[in-house]
Amino acid sequence: MSDMAETEFKQAVYEVVRRIPPGRVMTYGQVAAYCGAARAARIVGQIAMFGPDDLPWQRVVYKDGRLAGAFPGGRSHQAALLEAEGVEILPDYQVDVDKLLWEPQH
DNA sequence: TACGTGACTTTGG
DNA sequence: CCCAAAGCCACGT
Numbered sequence: 001m002s003d004m005a006e007t008e009f010k011q012a013v014y015e016v017v018r019r020i021p022p023g024r025v026m027t028y029g030q031v032a033a034y035c036g037a038a039r040a041a042r043i044v045g046q047i048a049m050f051g052p053d054d055l056p057w058q059r060v061v062y063k064d065g066r067l068a069g070a071f072p073g074g075r076s077h078q079a080a081l082l083e084a085e086g087v088e089i090l091p092d093y094q095v096d097v098d099k100l101l102w103e104p105q106h
Numbered sequence: 107t108a109c110g111t112g113a114c115t116t117t118g119g
Numbered sequence: 120c121c122c123a124a125a126g127c128c129a130c131g132t
Contacts, residue, residue: 009129029116032114032115038127039114040126042126042127043129044113046113046129050129050130068113
């Protein structure tokens with residue numbers, strides 16, 4: 001209540017992540033870019049750690065396609081969630097980001 | 107109020 | 120190919 005409104009950036013991250021459809025993924029840098037801070041990829045991770053857990057954070061991956069190492073339950077859990085959405089998990093906990101990358105529809 | 111740390115990405119040696 | 124540093128924003132001390 002004391003905080004009138006959380007930063008626009010953080011709110012934007014919430015909205016973007018919420019809009020990622022099942023079976024698709026976005027990179028940290030891409031999410032940051034859509035929120036007005038192309039170089040704030042790290043911040044997306046920070047927000048993911050402190051942000052609401054009802055958002056599909058498992059759909060946010062490295063630009064390289066690797067899964068986050070600090071995902072609650074571990075990479076295997078994140079991989080399981082993605083696999084349940086139909087995402088093919090490649091060896092070394094990677095996904096075909098080139099193929100699954102999703103861009104918000106403007 | 108200031109400083110350090112961190113779910114990242116890019117650039118340069 | 121491997122390593123180091125900068126830049127971004129949020130949060131705890």
